[in-house]
Amino acid sequence: MTEELKNNNEILLSIRGLEVNFHTYRGIIQAVRSVSFDIKKGETLALVGESGCGKSVTAHAINQLIPMPPGKIDKGEIFFEGKDLLKLSEKEIRAYRGDKISMIFQEPMTSLNPVFKIGKQIADVFMTHHKISKKEAWDRAVRLLELVKIPSPASRANSYPHQLSGGMRQRAMIAMALASPEPGLMIADEPTTALDVTIQAQILRLLAELKAEIEMSVLLITHDMGVVAETADRVVVMYAGRKVEEAEVHDLFEHPGHPYTLGLLNSLPSNEKYKGQTRLEAITGQVPDLLTIGLWCPFENRCKYAKDICRKEFPEKTEVEPGHSIWCHQVGKLD
Amino acid sequence: MSEQLLDTESIEPIEKEPGRFREALHQLKKNKGAIAGLIIIAIFLFIAVFAPVIAPHDPLSQNIELRKSAPFTEGFLLGSDDLGRDLLSRIIYGGRISMIIGVVSVGIALVFGILIGVISGYYGGWLDKIIMRLIDIMLAFPYVLLTIVIVAMLGPSLTNAMIAIGISQIPRYVRMVRASVLAEKEADYVVAERSLGASNFELMFRSILPNCLAPISVQASLGVGEAILSSAALSFLGLGAQPPTPEWGLMIASSREFITSAWWIVTFPGIATLLAVLGFNLFGDGLRDMLDPKLRD
Amino acid sequence: MKQLLEVKDLKTHFSIKPENLQEKKAVLKAVDGVSFDVYEGEILGIVGESGCGKSTLGRTVLRLEQKTEGLVKYRGSDIYQMSERELKKSRTSMQMIFQDPYSSLNPRKKISSILEQPLRIHNALPKNEIPGKIDALLDEIGLNPKYKNRFPHQFSGGQRQRIGIARALALEPEFIVCDEAVSALDVSVQAQILNLLLDLQDRYSFTYLFIAHDLSVVEFISNRIMVMYLGRIVEYSDKDELENNHLHPYTKALFSAFPSTNPRGRENRKPIVMGDVPSPINPPSGCHFHPRCPVKKDICMKEYPEMKEVAPGHFTACHLY
Numbered sequence: 029m030t031e032e033l034k035n036n037n038e039i040l041l042s043i044r045g046l047e048v049n050f051h052t053y054r055g056i057i058q059a060v061r062s063v064s065f066d067i068k069k070g071e072t073l074a075l076v077g078e079s080g081c082g083k084s085v086t087a088h089a090i091n092q093l094i095p096m097p098p099g100k101i102d103k104g105e106i107f108f109e110g111k112d113l114l115k116l117s118e119k120e121i122r123a124y125r126g127d128k129i130s131m132i133f134q135e136p137m138t139s140l141n142p143v144f145k146i147g148k149q150i151a152d153v154f155m156t157h158h159k160i161s162k163k164e165a166w167d168r169a170v171r172l173l174e175l176v177k178i179p180s181p182a183s184r185a186n187s188y189p190h191q192l193s194g195g196m197r198q199r200a201m202i203a204m205a206l207a208s209p210e211p212g213l214m215i216a217d218e219p220t221t222a223l224d225v226t227i228q229a230q231i232l233r234l235l236a237e238l239k240a241e242i243e244m245s246v247l248l249i250t251h252d253m254g255v256v257a258e259t260a261d262r263v264v265v266m267y268a269g270r271k272v273e274e275a276e277v278h279d280l281f282e283h284p285g286h287p288y289t290l291g292l293l294n295s296l297p298s299n300e301k302y303k304g305q306t307r308l309e310a311i312t313g314q315v316p317d318l319l320t321i322g323l324w325c326p327f328e329n330r331c332k333y334a335k336d337i338c339r340k341e342f343p344e345k346t347e348v349e350p351g352h353s354i355w356c357h358q359v360g361k362l363d
Numbered sequence: 364m365s366e367q368l369l370d371t372e373s374i375e376p377i378e379k380e381p382g383r384f385r386e387a388l389h390q391l392k393k394n395k396g397a398i399a400g401l402i403i404i405a406i407f408l409f410i411a412v413f414a415p416v417i418a419p420h421d422p423l424s425q426n427i428e429l430r431k432s433a434p435f436t437e438g439f440l441l442g443s444d445d446l447g448r449d450l451l452s453r454i455i456y457g458g459r460i461s462m463i464i465g466v467v468s469v470g471i472a473l474v475f476g477i478l479i480g481v482i483s484g485y486y487g488g489w490l491d492k493i494i495m496r497l498i499d500i501m502l503a504f505p506y507v508l509l510t511i512v513i514v515a516m517l518g519p520s521l522t523n524a525m526i527a528i529g530i531s532q533i534p535r536y537v538r539m540v541r542a543s544v545l546a547e548k549e550a551d552y553v554v555a556e557r558s559l560g561a562s563n564f565e566l567m568f569r570s571i572l573p574n575c576l577a578p579i580s581v582q583a584s585l586g587v588g589e590a591i592l593s594s595a596a597l598s599f600l601g602l603g604a605q606p607p608t609p610e611w612g613l614m615i616a617s618s619r620e621f622i623t624s625a626w627w628i629v630t631f632p633g634i635a636t637l638l639a640v641l642g643f644n645l646f647g648d649g650l651r652d653m654l655d656p657k658l659r660d
Numbered sequence: 661m662k663q664l665l666e667v668k669d670l671k672t673h674f675s676i677k678p679e680n681l682q683e684k685k686a687v688l689k690a691v692d693g694v695s696f697d698v699y700e701g702e703i704l705g706i707v708g709e710s711g712c713g714k715s716t717l718g719r720t721v722l723r724l725e726q727k728t729e730g731l732v733k734y735r736g737s738d739i740y741q742m743s744e745r746e747l748k749k750s751r752t753s754m755q756m757i758f759q760d761p762y763s764s765l766n767p768r769k770k771i772s773s774i775l776e777q778p779l780r781i782h783n784a785l786p787k788n789e790i791p792g793k794i795d796a797l798l799d800e801i802g803l804n805p806k807y808k809n810r811f812p813h814q815f816s817g818g819q820r821q822r823i824g825i826a827r828a829l830a831l832e833p834e835f836i837v838c839d840e841a842v843s844a845l846d847v848s849v850q851a852q853i854l855n856l857l858l859d860l861q862d863r864y865s866f867t868y869l870f871i872a873h874d875l876s877v878v879e880f881i882s883n884r885i886m887v888m889y890l891g892r893i894v895e896y897s898d899k900d901e902l903e904n905n906h907l908h909p910y911t912k913a914l915f916s917a918f919p920s921t922n923p924r925g926r927e928n929r930k931p932i933v934m935g936d937v938p939s940p941i942n943p944p945s946g947c948h949f950h951p952r953c954p955v956k957k958d959i960c961m962k963e964y965p966e967m968k969e970v971a972p973g974h975f976t977a978c979h980l981y
Contacts, residue, residue: 078846078847193936193937195936196936224709224710224873224937225709225874226913226914226933227936228917228919229916229917229918230932230934251846252847252919253921254918254920254921255919256923257919257920257923257926258919258920258926260923277923278923278924281922281923291848292847295848295850295851296847296851296876296921297851297877297879297880297881298879298880298918298920298921299921302880307855308851308855308880309851310848310852311848311852314816551758551763551764552764552765552766552767554719554756554764555756555758555764555824555827557724558722558751558754559751559777559778559781559830560748560752560778560781561777561781562781565781570766570769573766573768574767574768
């Protein structure tokens, strides 16, 4: 496997059999269970699911930003450019963070330091990775602010984070993520969730434009199917710590194969099938407790297609089309 | 349509979160200091309640022949004082008085502190401004001085000492309660209950106040320790309990001249005071750690 | 249809403390001159981005926030002229469902005591009938009554929102303000709650004022939609008319910014408006939208446009029309 990955130039990041557990006094919370997927160079992969599905934990496992303890990566490998990140020392992994793997968050204030000007914060990123003068680092920071379309970047660089609006702060954070020398992978954790819809549209467009300009892959974590439809190339759907479906974005929206994916799309009031309808086809029930969850299909209790087998074991992967895989015992039996 | 309603009936509550009590118990178990404090408090409370049963002698009966007996002599476990009274019994009865002082003075401070704090925080405006300036003035006095001034006005006695300590502890509760109320009164549940037609009184005392009790309980525990200490100080100065009451501070004061000749008469009441105060402080600190989510793991 | 609520030139201003000595006392005009009617049995949606004043409007209409100017009439009587006692009585017919199912339930109260409170305050029922009513309420919103002695934190977000709805139902109101009632929920739970709200409306012919920032939710649930921007209504009409024929540039921006759930055709980029939402403390002169408006004229910077009826029941405030 390792050899194969090393030789595969297409793939930037490969997660294999990742298991993350949170060891609390109440018991073990199985946050992520045997999740595997690849991110190709230059693509945007969306990791989608509802709260508690493990999408953020999976992403944070990549640069090991999970609070440990109580979190613990119990199994799995994460290959980045052929190296297993989980085997690196804390010092080595720090070199990856913000260098080749950068991150943007839902709330920019958590990652921007409130007491420094944003220009200085971006310049500092340059200066930790390059031997350049303060002046040059500052100039580069201003150019980045221009790249992320902050109006009058030269004067904005002198602002403190709290002086910027939410949308501007998110732009500043994207600029900071881009300041790393080789932004190979950008992990965007719900980057637009806290923003208004007109601002969200601006940020999504910015990310799309940047991707066209800069060679980078994006791992987009979101709960919003609309954001997925607007930006993703491929999609991994997660539910209760498990990966349940993986597909190219058009396939996923047009031929959802897992009952959960189907239910998620049917839950959207914007779904075109609801023109003139007065009720949504909601998924009943609720997400199982991750403390006591069994080894079988986690969606079994809410699934209207569930049979006895679904309560016994977790299904094997079924590849319905090249690149479109479903983990469900009832593949093809959905109406 | 009815099918739609039936769809959602299978909903069970999430069981994953244990009750507050179990959670608190778990936090307590991890906090050694709090447990030690709790044990000390429990012992003192037990002694206070069962003083007549436990005490080997009458704390007031004098025996001039056996005065200043050393510990473990003449049937006095901790020795006797300058009037031949059993020191152990006096300390046991003193514990009872100290517990009463602690509880009563903190009780006074709590009742008025909470009342004023809730009103000040809830109504705000000019009323709040006046109350807060008055509190500032009270806080400008050193705590002990304020207590002494109040006792001096009321006249020296144990009851007045309790009142004085209670009054001087009011400001801290007012501030704390007011701050909590200010934060809580903006919460949606308060707006929700107002939209149901709840009266101001109901909102203040039945909705908001129960949510402000956590920090107050910490302060109250520390306050009991402080009240015990203050009453000892007042009695030592002659402003609190009057002889022959077996009050720890008074016992120390009336026997300080014997510190070289009969050390035990001064030392044991001192140790008792120290232990009681330590118990309440340990418990209060532990309580604060338990209630502060930032200090939890 | 019969008019239930009449709102005329309603203004809710907040005074903001100055941050430093040079600044004058600022005024935040959260709601700044809003007029509309709500008819019996309809669902009137209010959509807008953060800071547009939609939540403040919802609260001012229920007199949970003090108005600055204007008129709010419920069934013909001005709720700001009511005495405390009359207001308390009117509270039984007007209720509210909140956004955050975590903060809208008192964490120290059991579910039974949360639901009992409104019945107790208004002496709505004899004491011995209250437990039965609580069970019936929980049944109604799809929660097993055997859990009524638990505390809010023992329930999931969706369940808490159901409890919040049960509380609003307790007094058998006729008008309910839903303030972002589904925004904090996961999409699958959101769909359940939307269905529940619609079922309840069918059963009890409620009138909803449904406030949300999510255009797709408002479009789905409402009969009529009002679009708010910086304290004012910029456009309102029947849902179908608004969907097919939205005229105000801000409404257009809102519709085009809303992510489509069809990935086909995303390459044909729709125009989006740039810029930030200005602060409601110092809104732009003239039409508040002019700094972001792609089709602005000179007059837009000077005068706030009048509300005009452009089609039957379709109103918009824009100098273009």
